Amino acid sequence: MTGGPTPLRLALALLGLFPAAAMAADLPSSDPPPGASACSGCHAPAASDGGMAPLDGRPAEDIVASMRGFRSGTLEATVMDRIAKGFTDEETRAIADWYAARGGRDAAAKP
Amino acid sequence: MPRRSRRAVLGSLGGLAAGAAALSLGAPALLAQAPPRVAVVGGGFAGAACAREMKRRDPSLSVMLVEPNARYTACPFSNAVVAGLRELSAQEFGYEGLEKAGITLVRQAALAVEAEARRVRLADGTALGYDRLVLAPGVDMRFDAIPGYDEDAAEAMPHAWKAGAQTLLLRRQLEAMEDGGVVVLSAPANPFRCPPGPYERASLIAHYLKTRKPRSKLILLDAKDAFSKQRLFEAAWAELYPGMIEWVSLSFGGRVTEADPSTRTLVTEFGSHKAQVVNLIPPQRAGRIAEAAGVADRTGWCPIDPVTFESTLVPGVHVIGDAAIAGAMPKSAFAAHAQAKACAGAVLALLGGRPLAEPRLINTCYSLVAPDYGISIAGVYRPSGGLLADIEGAGGTSPRDAPPAFRAREAAYAEAWFRTITGDVFG
Known part of the structure; x- marks a missing residue:
C-alpha cells in the first residue's frame, strides 16, 4: 500500500521508453505513495525564483534527513516543522523514494 | 471502511443501484477499445487539478473538463486586489495548458446528472457520458x-x-x-x-x-x-x-x-x-450542480467517502474541493488541490480494479x-x-x-x- 514506483514503470522511465505521445504532454509517473502528491501544492518539479526547493530527483536520503530535522527542530522551518510531524519515518521514506525516482523528468518537460 | 460504506449505500438503494452497476459494467464491453471516460465538472483549483492529475498519471484515459468560463479567476490573493496591492489580471488563468495536456474542454454549464445512466446534462441540451464523474462546483452564495x-x-x-x-x-x-x-x-x-x-x-x-x-x-x-x-x-x-x-x-x-x-x-x-x-x-453552500446531482445533503454540502471522495449519496460521483464535507480540512485552494490529487488516484484505481491506498492530505x-x-x-x-x-x-x-x-x-x-x-x- 505504501510501495514506491511499480518496478515496470520505473524501469521504463529509466530506459526512456514512455510513448512519444505522452512525452509531448505531461509525463506519466508511477502511483505516488500516500501524501506525496500533496507536496506539489508548494514544491514545483523545477526550481524557480523564490520558490520552494524542488523534490523531483532529489536524493531520498536528503529528503528523509530534512524531514527528520524538521520534526525534531534541528532544522529551521516556517511551516515544514508542522507538516513533517504528520508523517512517520516509513511514510516519509516512501515519499522520498518516489520523488528521488522521478529524477527531474517533469522538470525537463516543463522548463 | 470505505468499502463497507459503499456497500451500505448500494444496499440501501437496492435494485436501482444494482441496475445502474450492471449497465456501467456492460458499457465498456460494448465499446471494446474505448478508454474509460472521466468527466470533471468545474475548472477551479479542485476540478482542473484533478483532471490534470488523472491525465498525467494515465495518458490513455479520456478526461473531459466541463467549464463554461474561458478563464478562471483565482480567489487566493484576491484580497490584495481589493486593497489595491495587486491587479486582477494576476488572478486569471486560462485552460490552454490543460488542453495541451490532452484534456477535452467542454465549454458548457452542467445542469443535471443522470447517475444511473452515467450522463451529465449540459446547458446546450446535449449529454456527456462518463464512467466516473468528479464534481468540483465550489461554492454558491446563499x-x-x-x-x-x-x-x-x-x-x-x-x-x-x-x-x-x-x-x-x-x-x-x-x-x-x-x-x-x-x-x-x-x-x-x-x-x-x-x-x-x-x-x-x-x-x-x-x-x-x-x-x-x-x-x-x-x-x-x-x-x-x-x-x-x-x-x-x-x-x-x-x-x-x-x-x-x-x-x-x-x-x-x-x-x-x-x-x-x-x-x-x-x-x-x-x-x-x-x-x-x-x-x-x-453563508454559502456547494455550487448548484451539487444539489441538482443529489450529492448535497440538508446542510447544502456534500458528504463523501474520505478515501475515494465518492459521494455517500450517489455512487459513481466524486466530490472534491469547497463543496465537499471534508471533516477537519478547511475549504481552501490548497486543500482542494490535495483532495483533487488523492481523488484522481482513487478514480484511477477504481477504474483499473486496483486496490485503494489510504490517502494522506496536507493543507497550508x-x-x-x-x-x-x-x-x-x-x-x-x-x-x-x-x-x-x-x-x-x-x-x-x-x-x-x-x-x-x-x-x-x-x-x-x-x-x-x-x-x-x-x-x-x-x-
Whole structure:
C-alpha cells in the first residue's frame, strides 16, 4: 500500500521508453505513495525564483534527513516543522523514494 | 471502511443501484477499445487539478473538463486586489495548458446528472457520458439566508467572495470612499470558503486605509465567537493597525439578520450599522450542480467517502474541493488541490480494479496581514471514522512570537505557493 514506483514503470522511465505521445504532454509517473502528491501544492518539479526547493530527483536520503530535522527542530522551518510531524519515518521514506525516482523528468518537460 | 460504506449505500438503494452497476459494467464491453471516460465538472483549483492529475498519471484515459468560463479567476490573493496591492489580471488563468495536456474542454454549464445512466446534462441540451464523474462546483452564495441580501443587493454591498467583477467592485467602493468613512465587513458562521479569508481581508483593507485614508475605520461583524489564526491576527492588528479594526463577535451582536442595500445598512441582533462601504460575505453552500446531482445533503454540502471522495449519496460521483464535507480540512485552494490529487488516484484505481491506498492530505493556508507580513495555518489529515481527521501532533499556526523576518518569509512563501500551485494546475 505504501510501495514506491511499480518496478515496470520505473524501469521504463529509466530506459526512456514512455510513448512519444505522452512525452509531448505531461509525463506519466508511477502511483505516488500516500501524501506525496500533496507536496506539489508548494514544491514545483523545477526550481524557480523564490520558490520552494524542488523534490523531483532529489536524493531520498536528503529528503528523509530534512524531514527528520524538521520534526525534531534541528532544522529551521516556517511551516515544514508542522507538516513533517504528520508523517512517520516509513511514510516519509516512501515519499522520498518516489520523488528521488522521478529524477527531474517533469522538470525537463516543463522548463 | 470505505468499502463497507459503499456497500451500505448500494444496499440501501437496492435494485436501482444494482441496475445502474450492471449497465456501467456492460458499457465498456460494448465499446471494446474505448478508454474509460472521466468527466470533471468545474475548472477551479479542485476540478482542473484533478483532471490534470488523472491525465498525467494515465495518458490513455479520456478526461473531459466541463467549464463554461474561458478563464478562471483565482480567489487566493484576491484580497490584495481589493486593497489595491495587486491587479486582477494576476488572478486569471486560462485552460490552454490543460488542453495541451490532452484534456477535452467542454465549454458548457452542467445542469443535471443522470447517475444511473452515467450522463451529465449540459446547458446546450446535449449529454456527456462518463464512467466516473468528479464534481468540483465550489461554492454558491446563499442569497436566501439574510433578508434583503440577494443577487441585486450584492451590486450595492459586494460579497467579493468569488473573485472577479465583485472583487473590483469592492475595490472601487473603497477607492471612492472619503477619508473618515466607515467600512463594515460581515463574516458568516462556519463552514464557508477560506476560513481565514475575512480576517486577511480586514487586515489588507486596514492597510489601505492606514496608507490612504487614515481617519477611517473598519468594523468586522462576525457570526462567530472565534476564528482561524485569531491570536495571530489580533496581535498583528494591535501592532500594525491600532484602533482601526473593531471585531464584533457573535456574543456581542456580530450576526447580521437583515440587510438594506438602499441605505447600506446592516441590522444585527443588537442594533444596526450604516457604512460607506459594506462587504457582506453571506453563508454559502456547494455550487448548484451539487444539489441538482443529489450529492448535497440538508446542510447544502456534500458528504463523501474520505478515501475515494465518492459521494455517500450517489455512487459513481466524486466530490472534491469547497463543496465537499471534508471533516477537519478547511475549504481552501490548497486543500482542494490535495483532495483533487488523492481523488484522481482513487478514480484511477477504481477504474483499473486496483486496490485503494489510504490517502494522506496536507493543507497550508497563508494569510497576508500586510504586504510583508504573512502568517499560516497547516494541517495533515487521514481518513478516520468516515471523515478526514487531523493527525494529532501535526499542523497548527505560525508561532506567536516570531520576528519580522519570519513574517516576511511567510509572506514571500505565500506568493511562491500561489505561483507553484497555479503553475501545477493551469501551467
